[in-house]
Amino acid sequence: MSEIHRRDALKLIGLMAAAPTFSFSCTTQEPSESDAASQVATQPAADYERQFFTDHEFETVRVLSDLVIPADERSGSATDAGVPRFMDFVMTDEQLGGREAMEQRQTAMRGGLAWLDYQCRERFDALFVDCTEAQRRELLDLIAWPEDAPPDMEAGVEFFNSFRDLTASGFFSSKMGMEDVQYQGNTYVEEWTGCPDAVHEHIGLEEA
Template identity: 50%
Template sequence: MPPISRRDALRKLAVVAAAPALLSACRGEDVAGSAMRHAASGGAMQPAVGAAPTFFTPHEFETVRTLAGIVIPADERGPSAAETGTPELIDWVMTDELLGDPTNRQTLIRGGLAWLDAEARDLGAASFVEASDDQQRQLLDRIAYPESATPADEAGVSFFSLFRNYVATGYFSSPQGIEDLGYLGNVARTEWTGCPDDANAFAARTV
């Protein structure tokens, strides 16, 4: 099997995360209506690209931006996650109570950012943002592969697993990520016979 790129791996992660909505859409359920009801019931609107953070400190947000750009870097298919509003989305997710009690995710993400800085200082850098590319990747290699991580890095693994999910979701729900997915949206068709069998089968396997 040929090697899979990081962007394609995260693309699959984002699709799996969206599988319940995909299955609902294929069954004709009102997914868009549910999202609109969420907004109407008091959910905050997602922030624009470049919006100032409301949860993260300036340094934390700089770390979020740096890390998002490492998780999905710019390539020939599109910009990095840092350029698509993904950091702003992660900041928004930290405080939207309609997504559930934010305490646990706030603690895990903020604690993970502090963990990165502490580990970067052990390598001689002032912070993760100020560490060299090699130092940053050295740290991330320790927590990106849970099956080979040491018990001492368990907190970092938990943080990075959640953060990577947020980046994949944020990027592939952005206009640039949707284009990368090849999603066509509401395109007029002369006939509709429902989702293909393979799409239905995939969605059913992942819910």
């Protein structure tokens, strides 16, 4: 990392410390019902093109999100489900809390990604995407459990908590994520006869 890049990273990290994390509603104003309804993040359109992340940031998001939700025997990874595109969409959608909230999300996200690179550079002399799997996990182990994190990792803890939540939101709102949890939507039931006896027994209830 060159000195100019190092200074840029430190500046972003400083801004990140002053910015709220990137939840879906980072505004201090009371939203109207219509505003509140619009703050539900949805998947971007199929023809959506990246607008916020640089190439390097997008690759960092891809690597990090796949560490949060890797592929397994049940479904693909976060990237397979389109989570990086979803995150780029969330970063640029003013309907999620308004322009001020959008800019705060962008600052927190960009600063957090710069924080990862800075920490990896200091520890391993490499950017996050260029580190080994073991090195990446070594850093993430310091911020993944807030109660055990060192005090000087607080900024990283807040970033990773928000990133992890956003990864889960993107994955489980995708087609792949819905199939992963076998979500079938609302199902029409002709006649409701109550909970099956097996369910009553399982939760320790007896019929009156």
